[in-house]
Amino acid sequence: MVPMPHYLILSALLFAIGAAGVILSRNLLIMFMSIEVMLNAANLAIITFSRFLNVMDGHVFVFLVMAIAAAEAAVGLAMIITIFRNRGTIDADKFNLMKW
Amino acid sequence: MTDQNWSILIPEIFLFIWALFIFGLDLGIKRKNPKILGYSAMAGLTITGILLAIFNGGILFKGMFQSDQLAIFFKVIFIGSAFMAVGSSFDIASEKIRHHRGEYYGLILFSTVGMMFLSSASELITLYIGMELTTIPLYVLAAFYKDDKLSVEAGLKYLIVGAFSSAILLYGLSLLYGLTGTTDIVTMKINLSLVFLSYGKIGPGLILAMIMVIAGIGFKLALVPFHMWAPDVYQGAPTPITAFLSVGSKAAGVVAFARIFVNGLIAFASDVMKPLDWGIIVAILAAAAMILGNITALRQRNIKRMLAYSSIAQIGYVMVGMVAASELGIASVGYYMFIYLFANMGAFTIATIFNDKTGSDGIISYSGLSKTSPIFAAYMSIFLLSLAGIPPLGGFAAKYLVFAAGIQAGYTWLVIVALLTSVVSLYYYANIIKTMYFSAEEPTIKIHPSFPANLVLLISVIGIILFGIFPGPILDWALESAKIFAF
Amino acid sequence: MFNTFFPILVLIVLATIIAIAMATVSVIFGRRTKGGAKGEPYESGIKPVGDTKERIPVKFYLIAILFIIFDIEVVFLYPWAVIYNKLGMFGFVEMLVFVVILMVGYFYILGKGALKWD
Numbered sequence: 001m002v003p004m005p006h007y008l009i010l011s012a013l014l015f016a017i018g019a020a021g022v023i024l025s026r027n028l029l030i031m032f033m034s035i036e037v038m039l040n041a042a043n044l045a046i047i048t049f050s051r052f053l054n055v056m057d058g059h060v061f062v063f064l065v066m067a068i069a070a071a072e073a074a075v076g077l078a079m080i081i082t083i084f085r086n087r088g089t090i091d092a093d094k095f096n097l098m099k100w
Numbered sequence: 101m102t103d104q105n106w107s108i109l110i111p112e113i114f115l116f117i118w119a120l121f122i123f124g125l126d127l128g129i130k131r132k133n134p135k136i137l138g139y140s141a142m143a144g145l146t147i148t149g150i151l152l153a154i155f156n157g158g159i160l161f162k163g164m165f166q167s168d169q170l171a172i173f174f175k176v177i178f179i180g181s182a183f184m185a186v187g188s189s190f191d192i193a194s195e196k197i198r199h200h201r202g203e204y205y206g207l208i209l210f211s212t213v214g215m216m217f218l219s220s221a222s223e224l225i226t227l228y229i230g231m232e233l234t235t236i237p238l239y240v241l242a243a244f245y246k247d248d249k250l251s252v253e254a255g256l257k258y259l260i261v262g263a264f265s266s267a268i269l270l271y272g273l274s275l276l277y278g279l280t281g282t283t284d285i286v287t288m289k290i291n292l293s294l295v296f297l298s299y300g301k302i303g304p305g306l307i308l309a310m311i312m313v314i315a316g317i318g319f320k321l322a323l324v325p326f327h328m329w330a331p332d333v334y335q336g337a338p339t340p341i342t343a344f345l346s347v348g349s350k351a352a353g354v355v356a357f358a359r360i361f362v363n364g365l366i367a368f369a370s371d372v373m374k375p376l377d378w379g380i381i382v383a384i385l386a387a388a389a390m391i392l393g394n395i396t397a398l399r400q401r402n403i404k405r406m407l408a409y410s411s412i413a414q415i416g417y418v419m420v421g422m423v424a425a426s427e428l429g430i431a432s433v434g435y436y437m438f439i440y441l442f443a444n445m446g447a448f449t450i451a452t453i454f455n456d457k458t459g460s461d462g463i464i465s466y467s468g469l470s471k472t473s474p475i476f477a478a479y480m481s482i483f484l485l486s487l488a489g490i491p492p493l494g495g496f497a498a499k500y501l502v503f504a505a506g507i508q509a510g511y512t513w514l515v516i517v518a519l520l521t522s523v524v525s526l527y528y529y530a531n532i533i534k535t536m537y538f539s540a541e542e543p544t545i546k547i548h549p550s551f552p553a554n555l556v557l558l559i560s561v562i563g564i565i566l567f568g569i570f571p572g573p574i575l576d577w578a579l580e581s582a583k584i585f586a587f
Numbered sequence: 588m589f590n591t592f593f594p595i596l597v598l599i600v601l602a603t604i605i606a607i608a609m610a611t612v613s614v615i616f617g618r619r620t621k622g623g624a625k626g627e628p629y630e631s632g633i634k635p636v637g638d639t640k641e642r643i644p645v646k647f648y649l650i651a652i653l654f655i656i657f658d659i660e661v662v663f664l665y666p667w668a669v670i671y672n673k674l675g676m677f678g679f680v681e682m683l684v685f686v687v688i689l690m691v692g693y694f695y696i697l698g699k700g701a702l703k704w705d
Contacts, residue, residue, distance in 0.1 A: 015271055019264075035260075035263045035267055038267035046277060048278075049277055057282070061224075061277070071236055076263065077655075083252050092260075098336060120691055124691075
């Protein structure tokens with residue numbers, strides 16, 4: 001069987017890729033997909049812990065997180081469509097009407 | 101089966117069904133009578149409050165859902181802030197939101213249900229779901245003026261930052277789960293202590309987990325350095341939603357923080373565990389929040405942005421009580437949030453009414469308000485002075501308690517920072533009062549709030565003055581609620 | 588470890604060799620034609636009618652967004668179905684409540700006219 005650290009390293013890498021995507025990308029859709037990658041990285045970590053510690057709570061957690069991620073994705077896509085209609089672009093750098 | 105006491109879930113279930121009912125009502129009445137939706141939302145919240153007074157105390161689902169004193173205390177704050185947000189929305193709902201009023205009120209109620217769940221969560225899964233149920237409707241609400249560029253931009257910024265922070269929080273929670281093998285916060289506390297006692301140290305995993313959870317909740321609280329979204333979102337979102345964000349959503353973050361850190365990780369707040377001490381991390385963040393919030397608020401020309409920076413500073417004061425991690429500390433946090441509810445909701449309600457009348461959020465346009473609408477100028481002065489912490493208003497007692505808790509816990513330097521920044525804050529609060537009362541410009545604007553907005557303002561003013569002069573009952577209740585943590 | 592994955596290694600090596608071999612053989616022995624039907628996206632298929640970078644009506648996105656929500660809720664039905672016998676009546680009622688809440692959402696969507704195509 002594949003040992004636990006492998007899964008955790010994979011999950012940490014996915015999380016880092018997602019975080020880098022959110023910070024570096026200027027396209028809203030890519031940013032949003034990166035956030036989904038981060039959520040799934042956390043899911044992978046949870047399910048790994050659940051499997052190796054032999055406690056079932058993690059499975060429940062993952063199901064619920066998946067549903068939440070879907071709700072967030074729906075709201076996010078709707079919001080991106082709204083802002084595209086409003087501004088005609090989804091480039092994150094263009095949204096700077098409010099500055100201090 | 102002593103813990104299958106379903107009745108404690110009744111307030112949440114009722115509010116959820118009521119929110120669905122409002123969605124249905126919106127379909128049914130076909131936009132004929134704009135006020136009925138708002139009134140039914142207020143009625144629903146009132147009934148929820150009454151149900152909460154009847155059905156409370158107990159645990160459900162093997163301790164996943166606890167209706168203890170702390171939860172009830174904060175649920176009252178959530179219901180109050182939702183009530184006031186709905187009350188101050190009547191004018192914008194009939195003018196600016198013609199087509200989606202049902203969604204508007206319904207989503208506020210859904211968010212309130214999320215907050216109520218969050219405050220009862222003594223377990224990580226419930227806590228995370230509660231937090232998401234709180235924020236997802238708020239993303240939509242922040243962007244509710246679909247054709248207004250600022251509002252949509254605010255909603256989008258809130259969405260990206262909110263989703264990003266919730267992913268960080270989730271990863272932190274997953275690490276906590278992995279380190280302790282449980283999602284229950286009390287069991288987590290025991291397991292961590294056992295590991296610590298037997299090995300004498302806990303590895304970097306816990307530090308990483310704590311930092312991630314602090315960052316995740318810090319985003320929700322707009323704690324420096326996770327605050328950069330707050331001014332933009334506060335400025336762009338519909339003003340009642342801004343008020344709801346700044347009170348309800350923050351109180352939700354505060355209670356989540358208390359549940360995880362002050363209950364679950366309390367063992368790691370003391371000096372003996374120096375490298376793992378979350379107390380000092382949060383204390384530094386709180387100091388940064390107070391300094392940055394207050395200094396930046398000085399140069400704001402827009403009242404919503406100014407209140408946003410002021411709320412960043414206020415959360416710094418709340419965190420002083422939190423890092424004290426004592427009974428007095430938690431009680432003072434509760435009391436502070438209670439007074440903050442009245443003061444901040446009141447100030448934002450005035451800003452809403454004013455914006456409806458003039459279409460402007462500039463502080464300068466408030467000049468001469470005392471001559472045309474003396475009552476509202478007086479109200480606004482009371483709210484602002486309470487936020488600044490002037491006796492005998494509620495804000496003074498709240499700040500006094502928080503500082504006392506901080507001194508008692510040995511965070512003297514933090515309290516000195518807090519005192520100095522409070523003095524700075526007086527300047528920008530007083531600046532608005534000066535503009536309203538002593539401006540040379542000729543006043544032109546007279547404001548006429550609708551009945552519900554008037555009610556909200558009246559409740560806020562009475563609350564601030566009454567609980568400022570007689571802090572006893574609320575403080576006793578807050579002390580009672582702090583007992584559940586068993587320090 | 589090695590024994591378990593050895594067949595896969597063999598498969599990878601074989602697949603790579605065959606793919607390279609086929610490409611090389613067609614380069615060496617193949618006849619070359621240019622222009623005409625060869626230049627079209629689908630050599631022996633339907634003639635293209637326009638650019639691919641066309642705006643798609645927003646209605647599709649709406650359907651897709653609604654689909655995500657209803658689709659993912661099925662995730663909760665799987666664990667329930669697996670231990671249905673253990674949960675008994677309680678689980679059945681719980682799931683009924685859950686589905687009814689989803690139905691309310693569905694009827695709301697219908698009532699708002701979000702699924703009307705025109």
